[in-house]
Amino acid sequence: MSVIAFWGAVELGLVYAFVALGVYLAFRVLDFPDLTVDGSFPLGAAVTAVLIIAGVNAWLAAAIAMVAGAAAGMVTALLNVRFRILNLLASILTMIALFSVNLRVMGKPNVALINADTMLSPFFGLGLRDFYVRPLFVGILVVIALIIVWRFLESDAGLAMRATGANARMARAQGVSTSRQIYLGMAISNALVALGGALFAQTNGFADVTSGVGTIVVGLAAVIIGETLLGARAILLALIGCVLGSILYRIAIQLALSSDVLGLQASDLNFVTAFLVTIALILPRLRRGGAA
Amino acid sequence: MIALKDIKVVFGKGTPLQKQALNGVSLTIEQGSFVTVIGSNGAGKSTLLGVLAGDVLASEGQILIGSTDVTKVATAGRAGLVARVFQDPLTGSCGALSIEENLALAARRGEKRGLSAALGTKRREHFRERIAELNLGLENRMRDRMDLLSGGQRQAVSLVMATLAGSEVLLLDEHTAALDPGMAEFIMKLTQKIVSERKLTTLMVTHSMRQALDFGHRTVMLHGGEIVLDVAGDNRKNLQVEDLIDMFRKMRGETLDDDALLIG
Secondary structure, rough: OHHHHHHHHHHHHHHHHHHHHHHHHHHOOOOOOOOOHHHHHHHHHHHHHHHOOOOOOHHHHHHHHHHHHHHHHHHHHHHHHOOOEEEEEHHHHHHHHHHHHHHHHHHHEEOOOOOOOOHHHHHOOOOOOHHHHHHHHHHHHHHHHHHHHHHHOOEEEHHHHHHHHHHHHHHOOOOOOHHHHHHHHHHHHHHHHHHHHHHHHHHHEEHHHHOOOOOOHHHHHHHHHHHHHOOOOHHHHHHHHHHHHHHHHHHHHHHHHHHHOOOOOOHHHHHHHHHHHHHHHHHHHHHHOOOO | OOEEEEEEEEOOOOOOEEEEEEEEEEEEOOOOOEEEEEEEOOHHHHHHHHHHHHOOOOOOOEEEEEEEEEEOOHHHOOOEEEEEEEEOOOHOOOOOEEEHHHHHHHHHHOOOOOOOOOOOOHHHHHHHEEEEEEOOHHHOOOOHHHHOHHHHHHHHHHHHHHHHOOOOOEEOOOEEEEOOOOHHHHHHHHHHHHHHHHHHOOEEEOHHHHHHOOOOOEEEEEEEEEEEEEEEHHHOOOOOHHHHHHHHHHHHHHHHHHHHHHHO
C-alpha cells in the first residue's frame, strides 16, 4: 500500500467516523436499529454539493445538510413513536423515500464538485501536501464532534437519553419523556451522518445517489471494531473506539484490495465489507468463550 | 395527600375480553400517612398503583396528588410528584448505567435536564454519603454497573433513588417480593426508616399479610376492583393475619356462590 493510499484510507475512515458516531447513538445509546443512515449520508452529500454549486458558503452548506439529516432522522422517529411502526421498518421506509428525495435534490444521479470552493479549499496550498491536508482537516472536525457527543452523553440530558435506550420504563418513572428522547437522538444521529456525507462530497469532489448503500454496515463495523478493541464500558472509550474502528476498517479494506496475493478487485468491496463485519461480530463472542 | 375519586378502569373496552379492573375506587390518603394495600391476584392492586403512577389512565374519576389534578397526565409528566420502587429490581434501575449515574438520573426526577455534567464532584460526594448510609459497602463501588449488584442491593439503591428528589407520594410495588427473606427484612426496615424520617406519604402494595399489618398506619383490601376493607387505628391493631386470611376465604367463597347461582 502506497503512502497516498494509506492516507486516503485514513481520510475516508475519518469521514465515516461521523457515521460511526451517529450509528453509536442510535444503536447503542437508544437501542434503535436505524437504517435511515443509508439515506441521510447521501442526503448530506447531495444537499452540500447542490448548495456549493449554487454559490452558498461551504460551511453553511454543511450546516444545512446537517439540518436535512436531522429532519430525516425525525421522520423515522415520527413513524416509530407516533405511528408505532417497528423501529427497523420505520427506518427502512425513510431510507427508501430518501433515495427519491436525493435524486430530486440533485436533479440527476451524480453531481461533480470539481474546482468548487469547499470547506477545505482555504487549507490547500499552505505548504502541506493535499493528501495530508484532507485527513488532518476532517480529523480535527471529528475530534470536535467526539468531544461534543461525549460531554452531551455525560450530561443530565444525555443520561436521560441513555436511560431511554437502556430501560424505557425506568426512564419514564424518572420523568423522562422517552418519545422526545427518541426524536432528539435520531435527529442528532442523522445530523452527524449527514455531516459525514457533506464531508464525503467535499473531500471526494462529488455526490452520488448510490453512495449511501451499505452506510449502516460500515458504521456498525466501526462501532463493533471499536468495542472489540477498547471495550464498551466508558462512554469516552466507546466514542474513541468508533473513530479508531472506522479508520482501521478502511485500512483493512485498503489492505485487502491492494494485496496481490488475494487477487481482489474494487468490485469485491461489498463482499469484503460483509466478511470483515462478520469477523468483527464473531470475534468478541469467541473471546468470551461461548460461540453461540 | 392523595385523593382518588370514584376511579374506574376498563381494559379492552368493547372486546370479548373486557375487564373492569377498578370499579369505582375512592380513597383519600392524608399527608404523611403510610397505607398498605392487599388483595388476591386480579383484585386490582397493580391497576391501582398504575393509576397513581400514570402507567394506566382512568376511564372515569379524578386523581389528585398533592393539590395537582393528574387524572390525564401520563407517567413522565407526573414523575415529579411520584417516587416509585418496582417489584422487579431490574425495572427500577438502569443495569447498563453505573450506580452513581442511576442516582444522578433519579436526583433530577421530574425536573428539566440540562447540559451540565451529570456527575460533578459535589454531587458525587453527596451520592456517596447517601449510599454509605445503607451500610452495604456500595459506597466503594459507585462506578460499578448497576447490573453487577444483587437484587437486594439494587432495591436498596432504588429506595435511595426514590428519595433523592422531592415527591408527594412514594409508591412501593411489592418491592420485597423478589428477594430472599433476609434481604426482604432488611429492605422493609430500610423502608420504615426512610418513610418515617422523611414523613413520606406512602402506598405499599404487598402480598404479605404480615407486612400489611406490621407496617404503616392503615390497611386497605381490594377485591374485584373495589375496596372491601379499610382499617386503621385500634381496629387495625386488633386485626390478626388469620382474620385477613378468613376474609380472603370468605370473599372467594362468595364469588363461588355467585357463580353457582349463575350456573344454577
